[in-house]
Amino acid sequence: MRPVVDGLGIVSPNGLGTEDYWAATLRGTSGIRRITRFDPGRYPSQLAGEVRDFDPAAHLASRLLPQTDQMTRLALVASDWALADAGVDPAELPEYGAGVLTASASGGFDFGQRELEKLWSKGSEHVSAYQSFAWFYAVNTGQISIRHGLRGPGGVLVGDQAGGLDAVAQARRNLRRGAVAMLTGGVDSALCPWGWVAQLAGRELSTARSPQAAFLPFDVAARGHVPGEGGAILYLTTAERARHPYGEIAGYGTAFDPPPDSGRPPALGRAVRLALADAELTPADVDVVFADGAGRAEADAAEAAAVNAVFGPGAVPVTVPKTMTGRLYSGGAALDLATALLALRDQVIPPTINVTRPDPRHRLDLVTDGPRQARLRVALVLARGHGGFNSAMVVRRAEGNH
Known part of the structure; x- marks a missing residue:
């Protein structure tokens, strides 16, 4: 059994969709700019890779919007694109033969902050019932599974940056145990004041004001990293079932x-x-x-x-x-x-x-x-x-x- 990637769904600060992202990446186009999601003027770090021009209402049913964080909305769209890229109708997969396994480092920080603000300013009766899961590390796995009816092996890996690879590795193990397909990978977002303060606490963020000077790995002027949001969902299956695998x-x-x-x-x-x-x-x-x-x-x-x-x-x-x-x-x-x-x-x-x-x-x-x-x-x-x-x-x- 050879596990292969047969579909990609990419949501990135420098491109929405696989080919837009790839063209921008080969051009060297950056998505790093001053934060617009909130006013970063009071903070020492003010740059981020935001996914811009993303209208969740153009991709998702209105009933999903009140119960999802930005992170989950991006993940749901990426999962749609991964399945479409693979040419797969999830309804045609074995009911318990395909699953979802994603990585998460932060959960729905932005959703959580908005509900905490309601709690402090208006009282507990104004807090959304969706807060019980919208902030949670496993929410992307759960929402993707529900959206596509994938009832096979599921889970979430919490390992920060390494988690994105760990999730794919665990999905590969599930294929070896008999699953026919897995949606896997990771999508994250924590670009809100609450999430920003948590990231600043690690003292690893760049304080440069220029996007060209902020994130310089292996450079003599390396001075920390710039956070971003987005990621990729991959459709993983066996070589025998794949149509046009990437690798x-x-x-x-x-x-x-x-x-x-x-x-x-x-x-x-x-x-x-x-x-x-x-x-x-x-x-x-x-x-x-x-x-x-x-x-x-x-x-x-x-x-x-x-x-x-x-x-x-x-x-x-x-x-x-x-x-x-x-x-x-x-x-x-x-x-x-x-x-x-x-x-x-x-x-x-x-x-x-x-x-x-x-x-x-x-x-x-x-x-x-x-x-x-x-x-x-x-x-x-x-x-x-x-x-x-x-x-x-x-x-x-x-x-x-x-």
Whole structure:
């Protein structure tokens, strides 16, 4: 049984829909700007990757709008697009043979804030009954499952950025246990004052005012990351059932960092080796690495060291297309995975924008000057989550893909 991705649904700050996103990414078009969802003037960080020009009423029934957060609305639309891309009518799938497994890092922060405001200003009788689930980490899984009648295996992974890969890996396990298809990936959004304060507490956000200078992974001027919203939902099925697969989920590895004061090294390199072993590949087989790209000097150095330890300095092209979207938390790695599959399809590596002075100490072959044409058969996607999560996923180009 070979698990393959047969459909993509992308909602991103620099493009709604797979082809719009991909065209913008190859052009190097950024979706990072000053926040418009609320007035960020009182906060030290004021930039984000917002999904703009998204009208949920144009895509979703009016009855869904009062019970869903921005995050869930984006996820529902992405799931629609993933199924349409795969040419699948979920009603034709076995009733309990297809399921939903997503990642979430924050839940519905914006919905929660609005209901808390009602509680404080008007009283408990004004709080929506939908608050009981609209804020919850598993709400995307539940709403997607209900929307499409997918009653098979379900769940949610909470692992910050790494969760986007962990969810796909768990969906792959469900296929191996007998499921015929899974909607998986991650979509996140926490662009409201409550969510913003929570993100600022980690002290990892860039305070730059210029979008071109704010998020610079592996650059000598790296100064933190820019948050964003969105992500990707993938339709995962077996190679035998797929119509025009983008690629195969060939390998996966995960490892947890030791305590900071333990003296032991970070675990990202171990996750990479586990993923390669799972795919039965060697480092020489990998044609491109989609890096996590934290945008902080120490974290970037640790990731570069892990890549170099596995592949050798400068031995494999590395890219960080999330410089155009910001870090989307659970949606980020899912979007990177979708981007890697598109790169395999079109034989081109998307660029890392705005990085004009790559730190030579990292010794990486960072793709910065526009897209790079290359012969691509295998891609490696890396993701690290706050608190020590590390995940790596190997994807292999499918024959006769989209």
